[in-house]
Amino acid sequence: MLRYEAVTKRFGPVLALDAITLECASGRTTALLGPSGCGKSTLLRLAVGLVRPDAGLIKVDGGTVGAASLEGLRRRIGYVIQEGGLFPHLDVHGNVTLLARHLGWDRARIGARYGELLELVKLPALVSRRLPDELSGGQRQRVSLMRALMLDPELLLLDEPLGALDPMIRHELQHDLKELFARLRRTVVLVTHDIAEAGVLGDELVLLRAGRIEQQGSLEELLDRPTSAFAREFVASQRGARELLDAPLRALPRTGG
């Protein structure tokens, strides 16, 4: 679904991505993991064409990013950032349905899809007329998800979607996201620096360091068989990840809801 072929990207003197090749499998959730500045967010930004690679190709569903109109590509991708990126001058309904209305969807179709999404992200209809400022952090991220999902994209890119939330909310939203991914069966690429979150949400974990892939595999593999000193250190620094292996969240069936 999403393929990076020897992608290199520099920001001035900084080598953000160093000839990375990576395949994010269809229908699965890939979690990009690593410390700040390892290049994980840049991978997502490349996929939606917000930045261009210096070398290499990015392919979405077989098509090369940048070869055709970015607008068309972007409409097939849902993209959510840490701060949510909701437009402050629009209420919840306005934010979520902006693109659909611009594309001329009829009223009934927009209403139906909006209703589905409210239910999917577990938001009450009464938030519809609230402005982003009047929402809690968790609600904002749920609305952000709704907006990303409005056109039912094949690919969902989430850049630290839970990064700005406090632990309680974060835990709850992790749970709901897990359930949501299971229901949607879409290709999801998730960026996080939290190995526990990557473990809960991801089918495949990719550990990045300074623009290179350090290790790739399941949570078990990463925890039990770290292939480098860095991987061992990264895992060790995040206590509690191991407990996840037996946690109830992990046991949630993929076809839930």
Add this chain to the structure above:
Amino acid sequence: MRPFARSRARGAEVLPRRAGALMFVAGLAVVLAALGTACAYRAAAATSPVVVGSKAFTESVILGEIVTRTLEREGIPAVHRRALGGSRVLFDALRAGEVDVYPEYTGTLDEELLGSPPAQAASDAARPGARSGAGARTGPARAAELHRLGLTIAARLGFEDRYVLGMLPGTARRLGIRRISDLARVPGLRFGFSNEFINRADGWPGLERAYGLHEQNVQGLDHELAYRALEQGDIEVTDLYSTDPEIVRDRLTVLEDDRGFFPDYSAILLVRTDAPTQVHQALARLAGRIDTRTMARMNERVLIGHLSESQVAAQFVEQLFGGPLQQPSPRTWPHELGEYTVEQLALTCASLAAAILIGLPLGIVAARRPALARLVLGAAGVVQTIPSLALLVFMIPLLGIGFAPAAFALFLYSLLPIIRGTSAGLLDIPRPLAESAAALGLSDWARLRLVELPLAARSILAGIKTAAVINIGTATLGALIGAGGYGQPILTGIRLNDVSLILEGAVPAALLALAVQALFDGIERLLLNPSTFSRSKR
């Protein structure tokens, strides 16, 4: 099920509400433009008659009124664009056909307007004691030069308004001084001269040479203070104009210019050669009809007697030609105020609308292309630093006088705040928001319209508001080049030293500025309070 039903009720409206802000601004511009055009049309409706101009001082305005009334008496429709500005403004306007006739002085024509005649200048300057005026020329030479410019002297009015020297009658008698040459006999006399007189070639420097007045004390003095200084014995001699009211009241003795130093400043009517014959004929009827004393008396009645120029002129024309006294149409206060307001609004609305229509796109372009932004903002900044009076005068050769040049100058002034507000507003949009809008898959235009402009709306509106307030303040200067508005009574008030007249223009101008400020504050609250902005339109 509830959210479903609700969504349907909210549904897709025909017009995305995000376009609200944009539509509003565009609407505002269109309404302003319409208003401006309508007002301009009204203001310009009366331009087909003969246009009489006058300079911004009392004597010129009185003469303009006399000419207008004389033409009307002959059945020729005429309008008086009074107190337009200085000699250069009137002369250029006459050449451009914006004005058909105005009162001028031969000296000014020779010295300032026509430039030096080629051969004569050198020999003139070489002759000691000769007229210092480098531009002085013979009548036929002057007429020929004017003819080339399409202009003619229609009439010499019969008086001169030139520099003279004056003393208190008592002092003059005591010292036995009647002529300027007598002054050389009395060394140590104290002269108090206006600064302009001290500096002009046809003023003191030439006079000193011509009469050998090297032994005297000269000091600069404001013209208004000269009479008091004479009375207090601080000075013995001062400069004044030959038609100053003080002369008529016999409070000063004028010294005879026995060596003919001062250039000829005969009052004339300068008219376009292509004006209809009956206009030339009507103007010719004024030839030689106003002597120095008559003119000085009319000045006195306006400056000291507080009559209007129109009244004084009407009485003069009445006495000259007889017949029923044609009273100047009574211009009542609210009527005049209404007219000024219409003119002022026309200027402001038209120029502001144009500035919005041009400035907004320029601001958008400036936000997108930094290199272009420097160019655009730099250019607009340079325009902003041109003093408004200078900018207005620059416009005359391009657009003539009246509404168009004033509106164009105001348009230029309004441009910078709007461009800057727009580009700053767009550049200040936080990157996550800009990127979210891009990543959503909206087209460039849709992104601009639905997300970026609404987010920049506060800054854009602030720019428009600043432009509007500057605009109203500067628009009062439009009166200098005949665009009317609140500047008209202000300028007249300054000229006549009449505070109530100044206030008649200044107070409504200030109120209008406040009203505009309040209007925009209201718009801002309505439009930018996110709750009304986003939710009210269902």
